[in-house]
Structure formats: C-alpha cells, structure tokens
Amino acid sequence: MSRPSPLPPGPPPRLQVEYAYDTGVDALLARDDVLAVLGFGDGAPRVGDPRYLRVPLEPYGAAPLEVWHASAPVHAGRDGAIAWACDGQLLFGAIEIEEPEGHAGEGDNSGILLAAEHAYRSLTRFVAGSDYPYMLRAWNYLDAITQGEGDAERYRRFCVGRARGLGDFDASTLPAATAIGRCDQDRTIQVYWLSARSPGTPVENPRQVSAYRYPRQYGPQPPTFARAMLPPPGADMPLLLSGTAAVVGHASRHAGELLAQLEETLANFDALLGAARARAPELPARFGPGTRLKVYVRDRDDLPLVAQALDRHFGDRVPRMLLHAVICRRELALEIDGVHGAG
Numbered sequence: 001m002s003r004p005s006p007l008p009p010g011p012p013p014r015l016q017v018e019y020a021y022d023t024g025v026d027a028l029l030a031r032d033d034v035l036a037v038l039g040f041g042d043g044a045p046r047v048g049d050p051r052y053l054r055v056p057l058e059p060y061g062a063a064p065l066e067v068w069h070a071s072a073p074v075h076a077g078r079d080g081a082i083a084w085a086c087d088g089q090l091l092f093g094a095i096e097i098e099e100p101e102g103h104a105g106e107g108d109n110s111g112i113l114l115a116a117e118h119a120y121r122s123l124t125r126f127v128a129g130s131d132y133p134y135m136l137r138a139w140n141y142l143d144a145i146t147q148g149e150g151d152a153e154r155y156r157r158f159c160v161g162r163a164r165g166l167g168d169f170d171a172s173t174l175p176a177a178t179a180i181g182r183c184d185q186d187r188t189i190q191v192y193w194l195s196a197r198s199p200g201t202p203v204e205n206p207r208q209v210s211a212y213r214y215p216r217q218y219g220p221q222p223p224t225f226a227r228a229m230l231p232p233p234g235a236d237m238p239l240l241l242s243g244t245a246a247v248v249g250h251a252s253r254h255a256g257e258l259l260a261q262l263e264e265t266l267a268n269f270d271a272l273l274g275a276a277r278a279r280a281p282e283l284p285a286r287f288g289p290g291t292r293l294k295v296y297v298r299d300r301d302d303l304p305l306v307a308q309a310l311d312r313h314f315g316d317r318v319p320r321m322l323l324h325a326v327i328c329r330r331e332l333a334l335e336i337d338g339v340h341g342a343g
C-alpha cells in the first residue's frame with residue numbers, strides 16, 4: 001500500500017492520448033512517460049501494473065491499447081482498492097468494486113447503488129487528500145446499465161450512489177464523464193479518472209440542458225457531470241469530451257434511427273466545441289488528427305453501419321475506436337466520447 005509522494009512544482013501538465021495498434025502492453029508500460037494504458041475487450045491482456053486497466057467492452061475490428069502519455073517520470077502504486085499513477089501534475093486512478101447484495105431499504109438494484117457510493121466515497125477521499133485534488137474526467141463502466149424499471153433502473157441507482165459518494169459537491173466543478181454499460185454479466189463497477197494539481201474549466205453544451213439539471217423524469221438524482229473539461233491553464237492537453245449522444249435539451253432524439261442519432265451527436269459536438277472555443281480559441285473547430293474518439297454502439301449489428309458512416313463523415317482524418325457497449329437510455333443507440341486538441 002502506498003500513496004503518491006509530494007513532488008516539487010514542475011512543468012505544466014502534459015497529456016497525449018494514443019491508440020496503439022502495434023505495440024504490446026509490456027513495451028508501453030516500460031516507457032516512463034506512460035500514465036495509463038487501457039485494454040478493451042476479451043482479448044485485452046491481463047497485467048498487474050497499477051497503470052493498466054482492462055475494460056471488458058468488445059472492440060469492433062482491430063483492438064488498440066489506449067495509452068495516456070504524460071511527463072516522465074511517472075510514479076505508480078496502490079492504496080487499498082485504488083490503483084494510481086502520477087507525474088507531478090496529473091493523476092490517473094482506477095477503482096473496481098464488486099456489487100454487494102442489496103438491502104431491502106434501498107429496494108431493487110441497491111447493489112449497484114452501494115458499489116457506486118463506495119467507489120465514489122473512496123476516490124473522493126483519495127483525490128481530496130492527494131496533490132491532485134481537482135477532478136477533470138471520470139469514466140464509469142457497469143454491467144446491465146438499463147436493467148430495472150423506473151427509478152429502480154441500474155443507471156438511476158448508480159447516479160444516486162455516485163452523488164452520495166461525492167458527498168457535498170459543487171455542480172459547477174463536476175468533472176467531464178462517461179457512464180456506459182458493459183455486457184459481461186460481471187457485477188463489478190469500474191471507475192477510472194484523471195485528476196490534476198490545478199483545476200480545469202468545465203464546459204456546458206448550449207444545445208443541451210446541463211445533466212446536473214435534468215428534470216425529475218430521468219430519475220431522483222440528476223447525473224453529476226460536465227459536458228466537457230478544458231485543461232488547466234498552460235497545460236499541453238486536449239479538451240476532455242464527455243459521453244455525448246443524441247440528447248437535445250434533455251430529451252433523446254431519433255429513437256430507432258441510428259444514423260440520425262449519429263448526426264445529432266455530431267451536431268452536439270459542434271456546439272460543444274463552439275462553447276469550448278469561446279474560452280480556448282486555439283482549439284480546432286472540427287474534429288481532426290488531434291482528436292481521439294471512442295464510439296460506443298449498443299447493438300452489435302449496428303457496428304459496421306456506424307463505422308461506414310464515420311468513414312463517410314471523417315474519412316481517415318479522425319482516429320477512433322468502436323466499442324460494443326450499452327448506452328444508459330434505452331432509446332439511445334450510440335454515444336461518443338474522447339479528447340480533442342490541435343493535431
């Protein structure tokens with residue numbers, strides 16, 4: 001068990017996200033600028049390094065490793081259930097919590113609520129007590145995300161547990177996030193995050209109601225995330241894009257129309273980039289070689305259609321991976337997250 005040791009002030013934070021197709025995980029982890037490596041799907045390696053996390057979402061086509069390059073030297077360790085790695089400016093953390101048996105007071109699906117609460121209480125304490133107290137970005141992966149009815153749906157229970165674990169939070173400083181469903185029947189919630197020594201600037205989307213202000217119809221606890229996060233001033237880092245889908249205002253659009261949902265999602269990104277560029281005019285207005293996208297597609301059979309549509313839209317200008325994953329609203333066929341910087 002260990003904690004990140006205090007480090008003197010250093011150069012500004014640096015983060016570069018690579019999708020690596022040809023380099024093995026051991027070679028990547030041997031580099032001292034590597035803050036994190038994410039492996040997707042059944043074929044992803046199993047490695048004990050705290051900088052490595054295996055995410056059981058099946059990629060479509062060749063399976064890359066996602067590599068976060070930061071500033072060497074990176075230090076890494078474990079503290080209880082938390083794996084961490086840091087470089088003096090940024091911290092990658094990951095926690096995996098098995099869902100406990102629920103208890104009657106919480107009704108159906110309280111196991112996911114309790115696991116989310118536990119994960120978020122642990123990571124919130126850890127981050128607050130570290131030299132990297134500012135949450136920039138969080139990813140949440142849980143099995144069977146839309147199982148259950150009404151307020152007992154697992155995603156809604158997750159939202160309640162996440163908010164309880166966050167404790168007293170200020171909606172204006174919430175991180176960018178993704179919450180996506182796995183299909184592996186492993187009732188273990190995975191949360192990983194990026195936090196920093198200095199705060200980023202959250203960005204909301206002018207086409208969308210802020211998620212933390214969603215009306216009651218979507219559950220008792222609105223989702224606690226910002227639409228995007230601009231990196232700390234002076235950082236050599238991309239804009240961090242939250243999971244984005246065909247949600248306009250607060251409503252899902254184009255139920256049953258896959259490609260219309262894709263177009264709406266891309267329109268949401270155009271608006272989000274516009275809002276981010278008002279504060280960071282150097283960001284490109286369009287996705288390009290400095291963008292990395294993760295495209296989550298609910299139905300396996302839709303994967304080739306989405307891949308073709310993205311090819312038509314972006315050609316090979318925008319690096320991306322497609323993953324078979326379940327979106328947190330049943331009518332949403334796809335969701336996209338990623339990072340966006342100058343190429």
Ligand code: 3EB
Pocket residue numbers: 140177178179211223224225242243244245247328
């Ligand atoms: C949406 O716009 C789609 O609960 O952390 C996207 C990104 C979504 C993050 C989360 C949920 C989350 O509401 C869902």
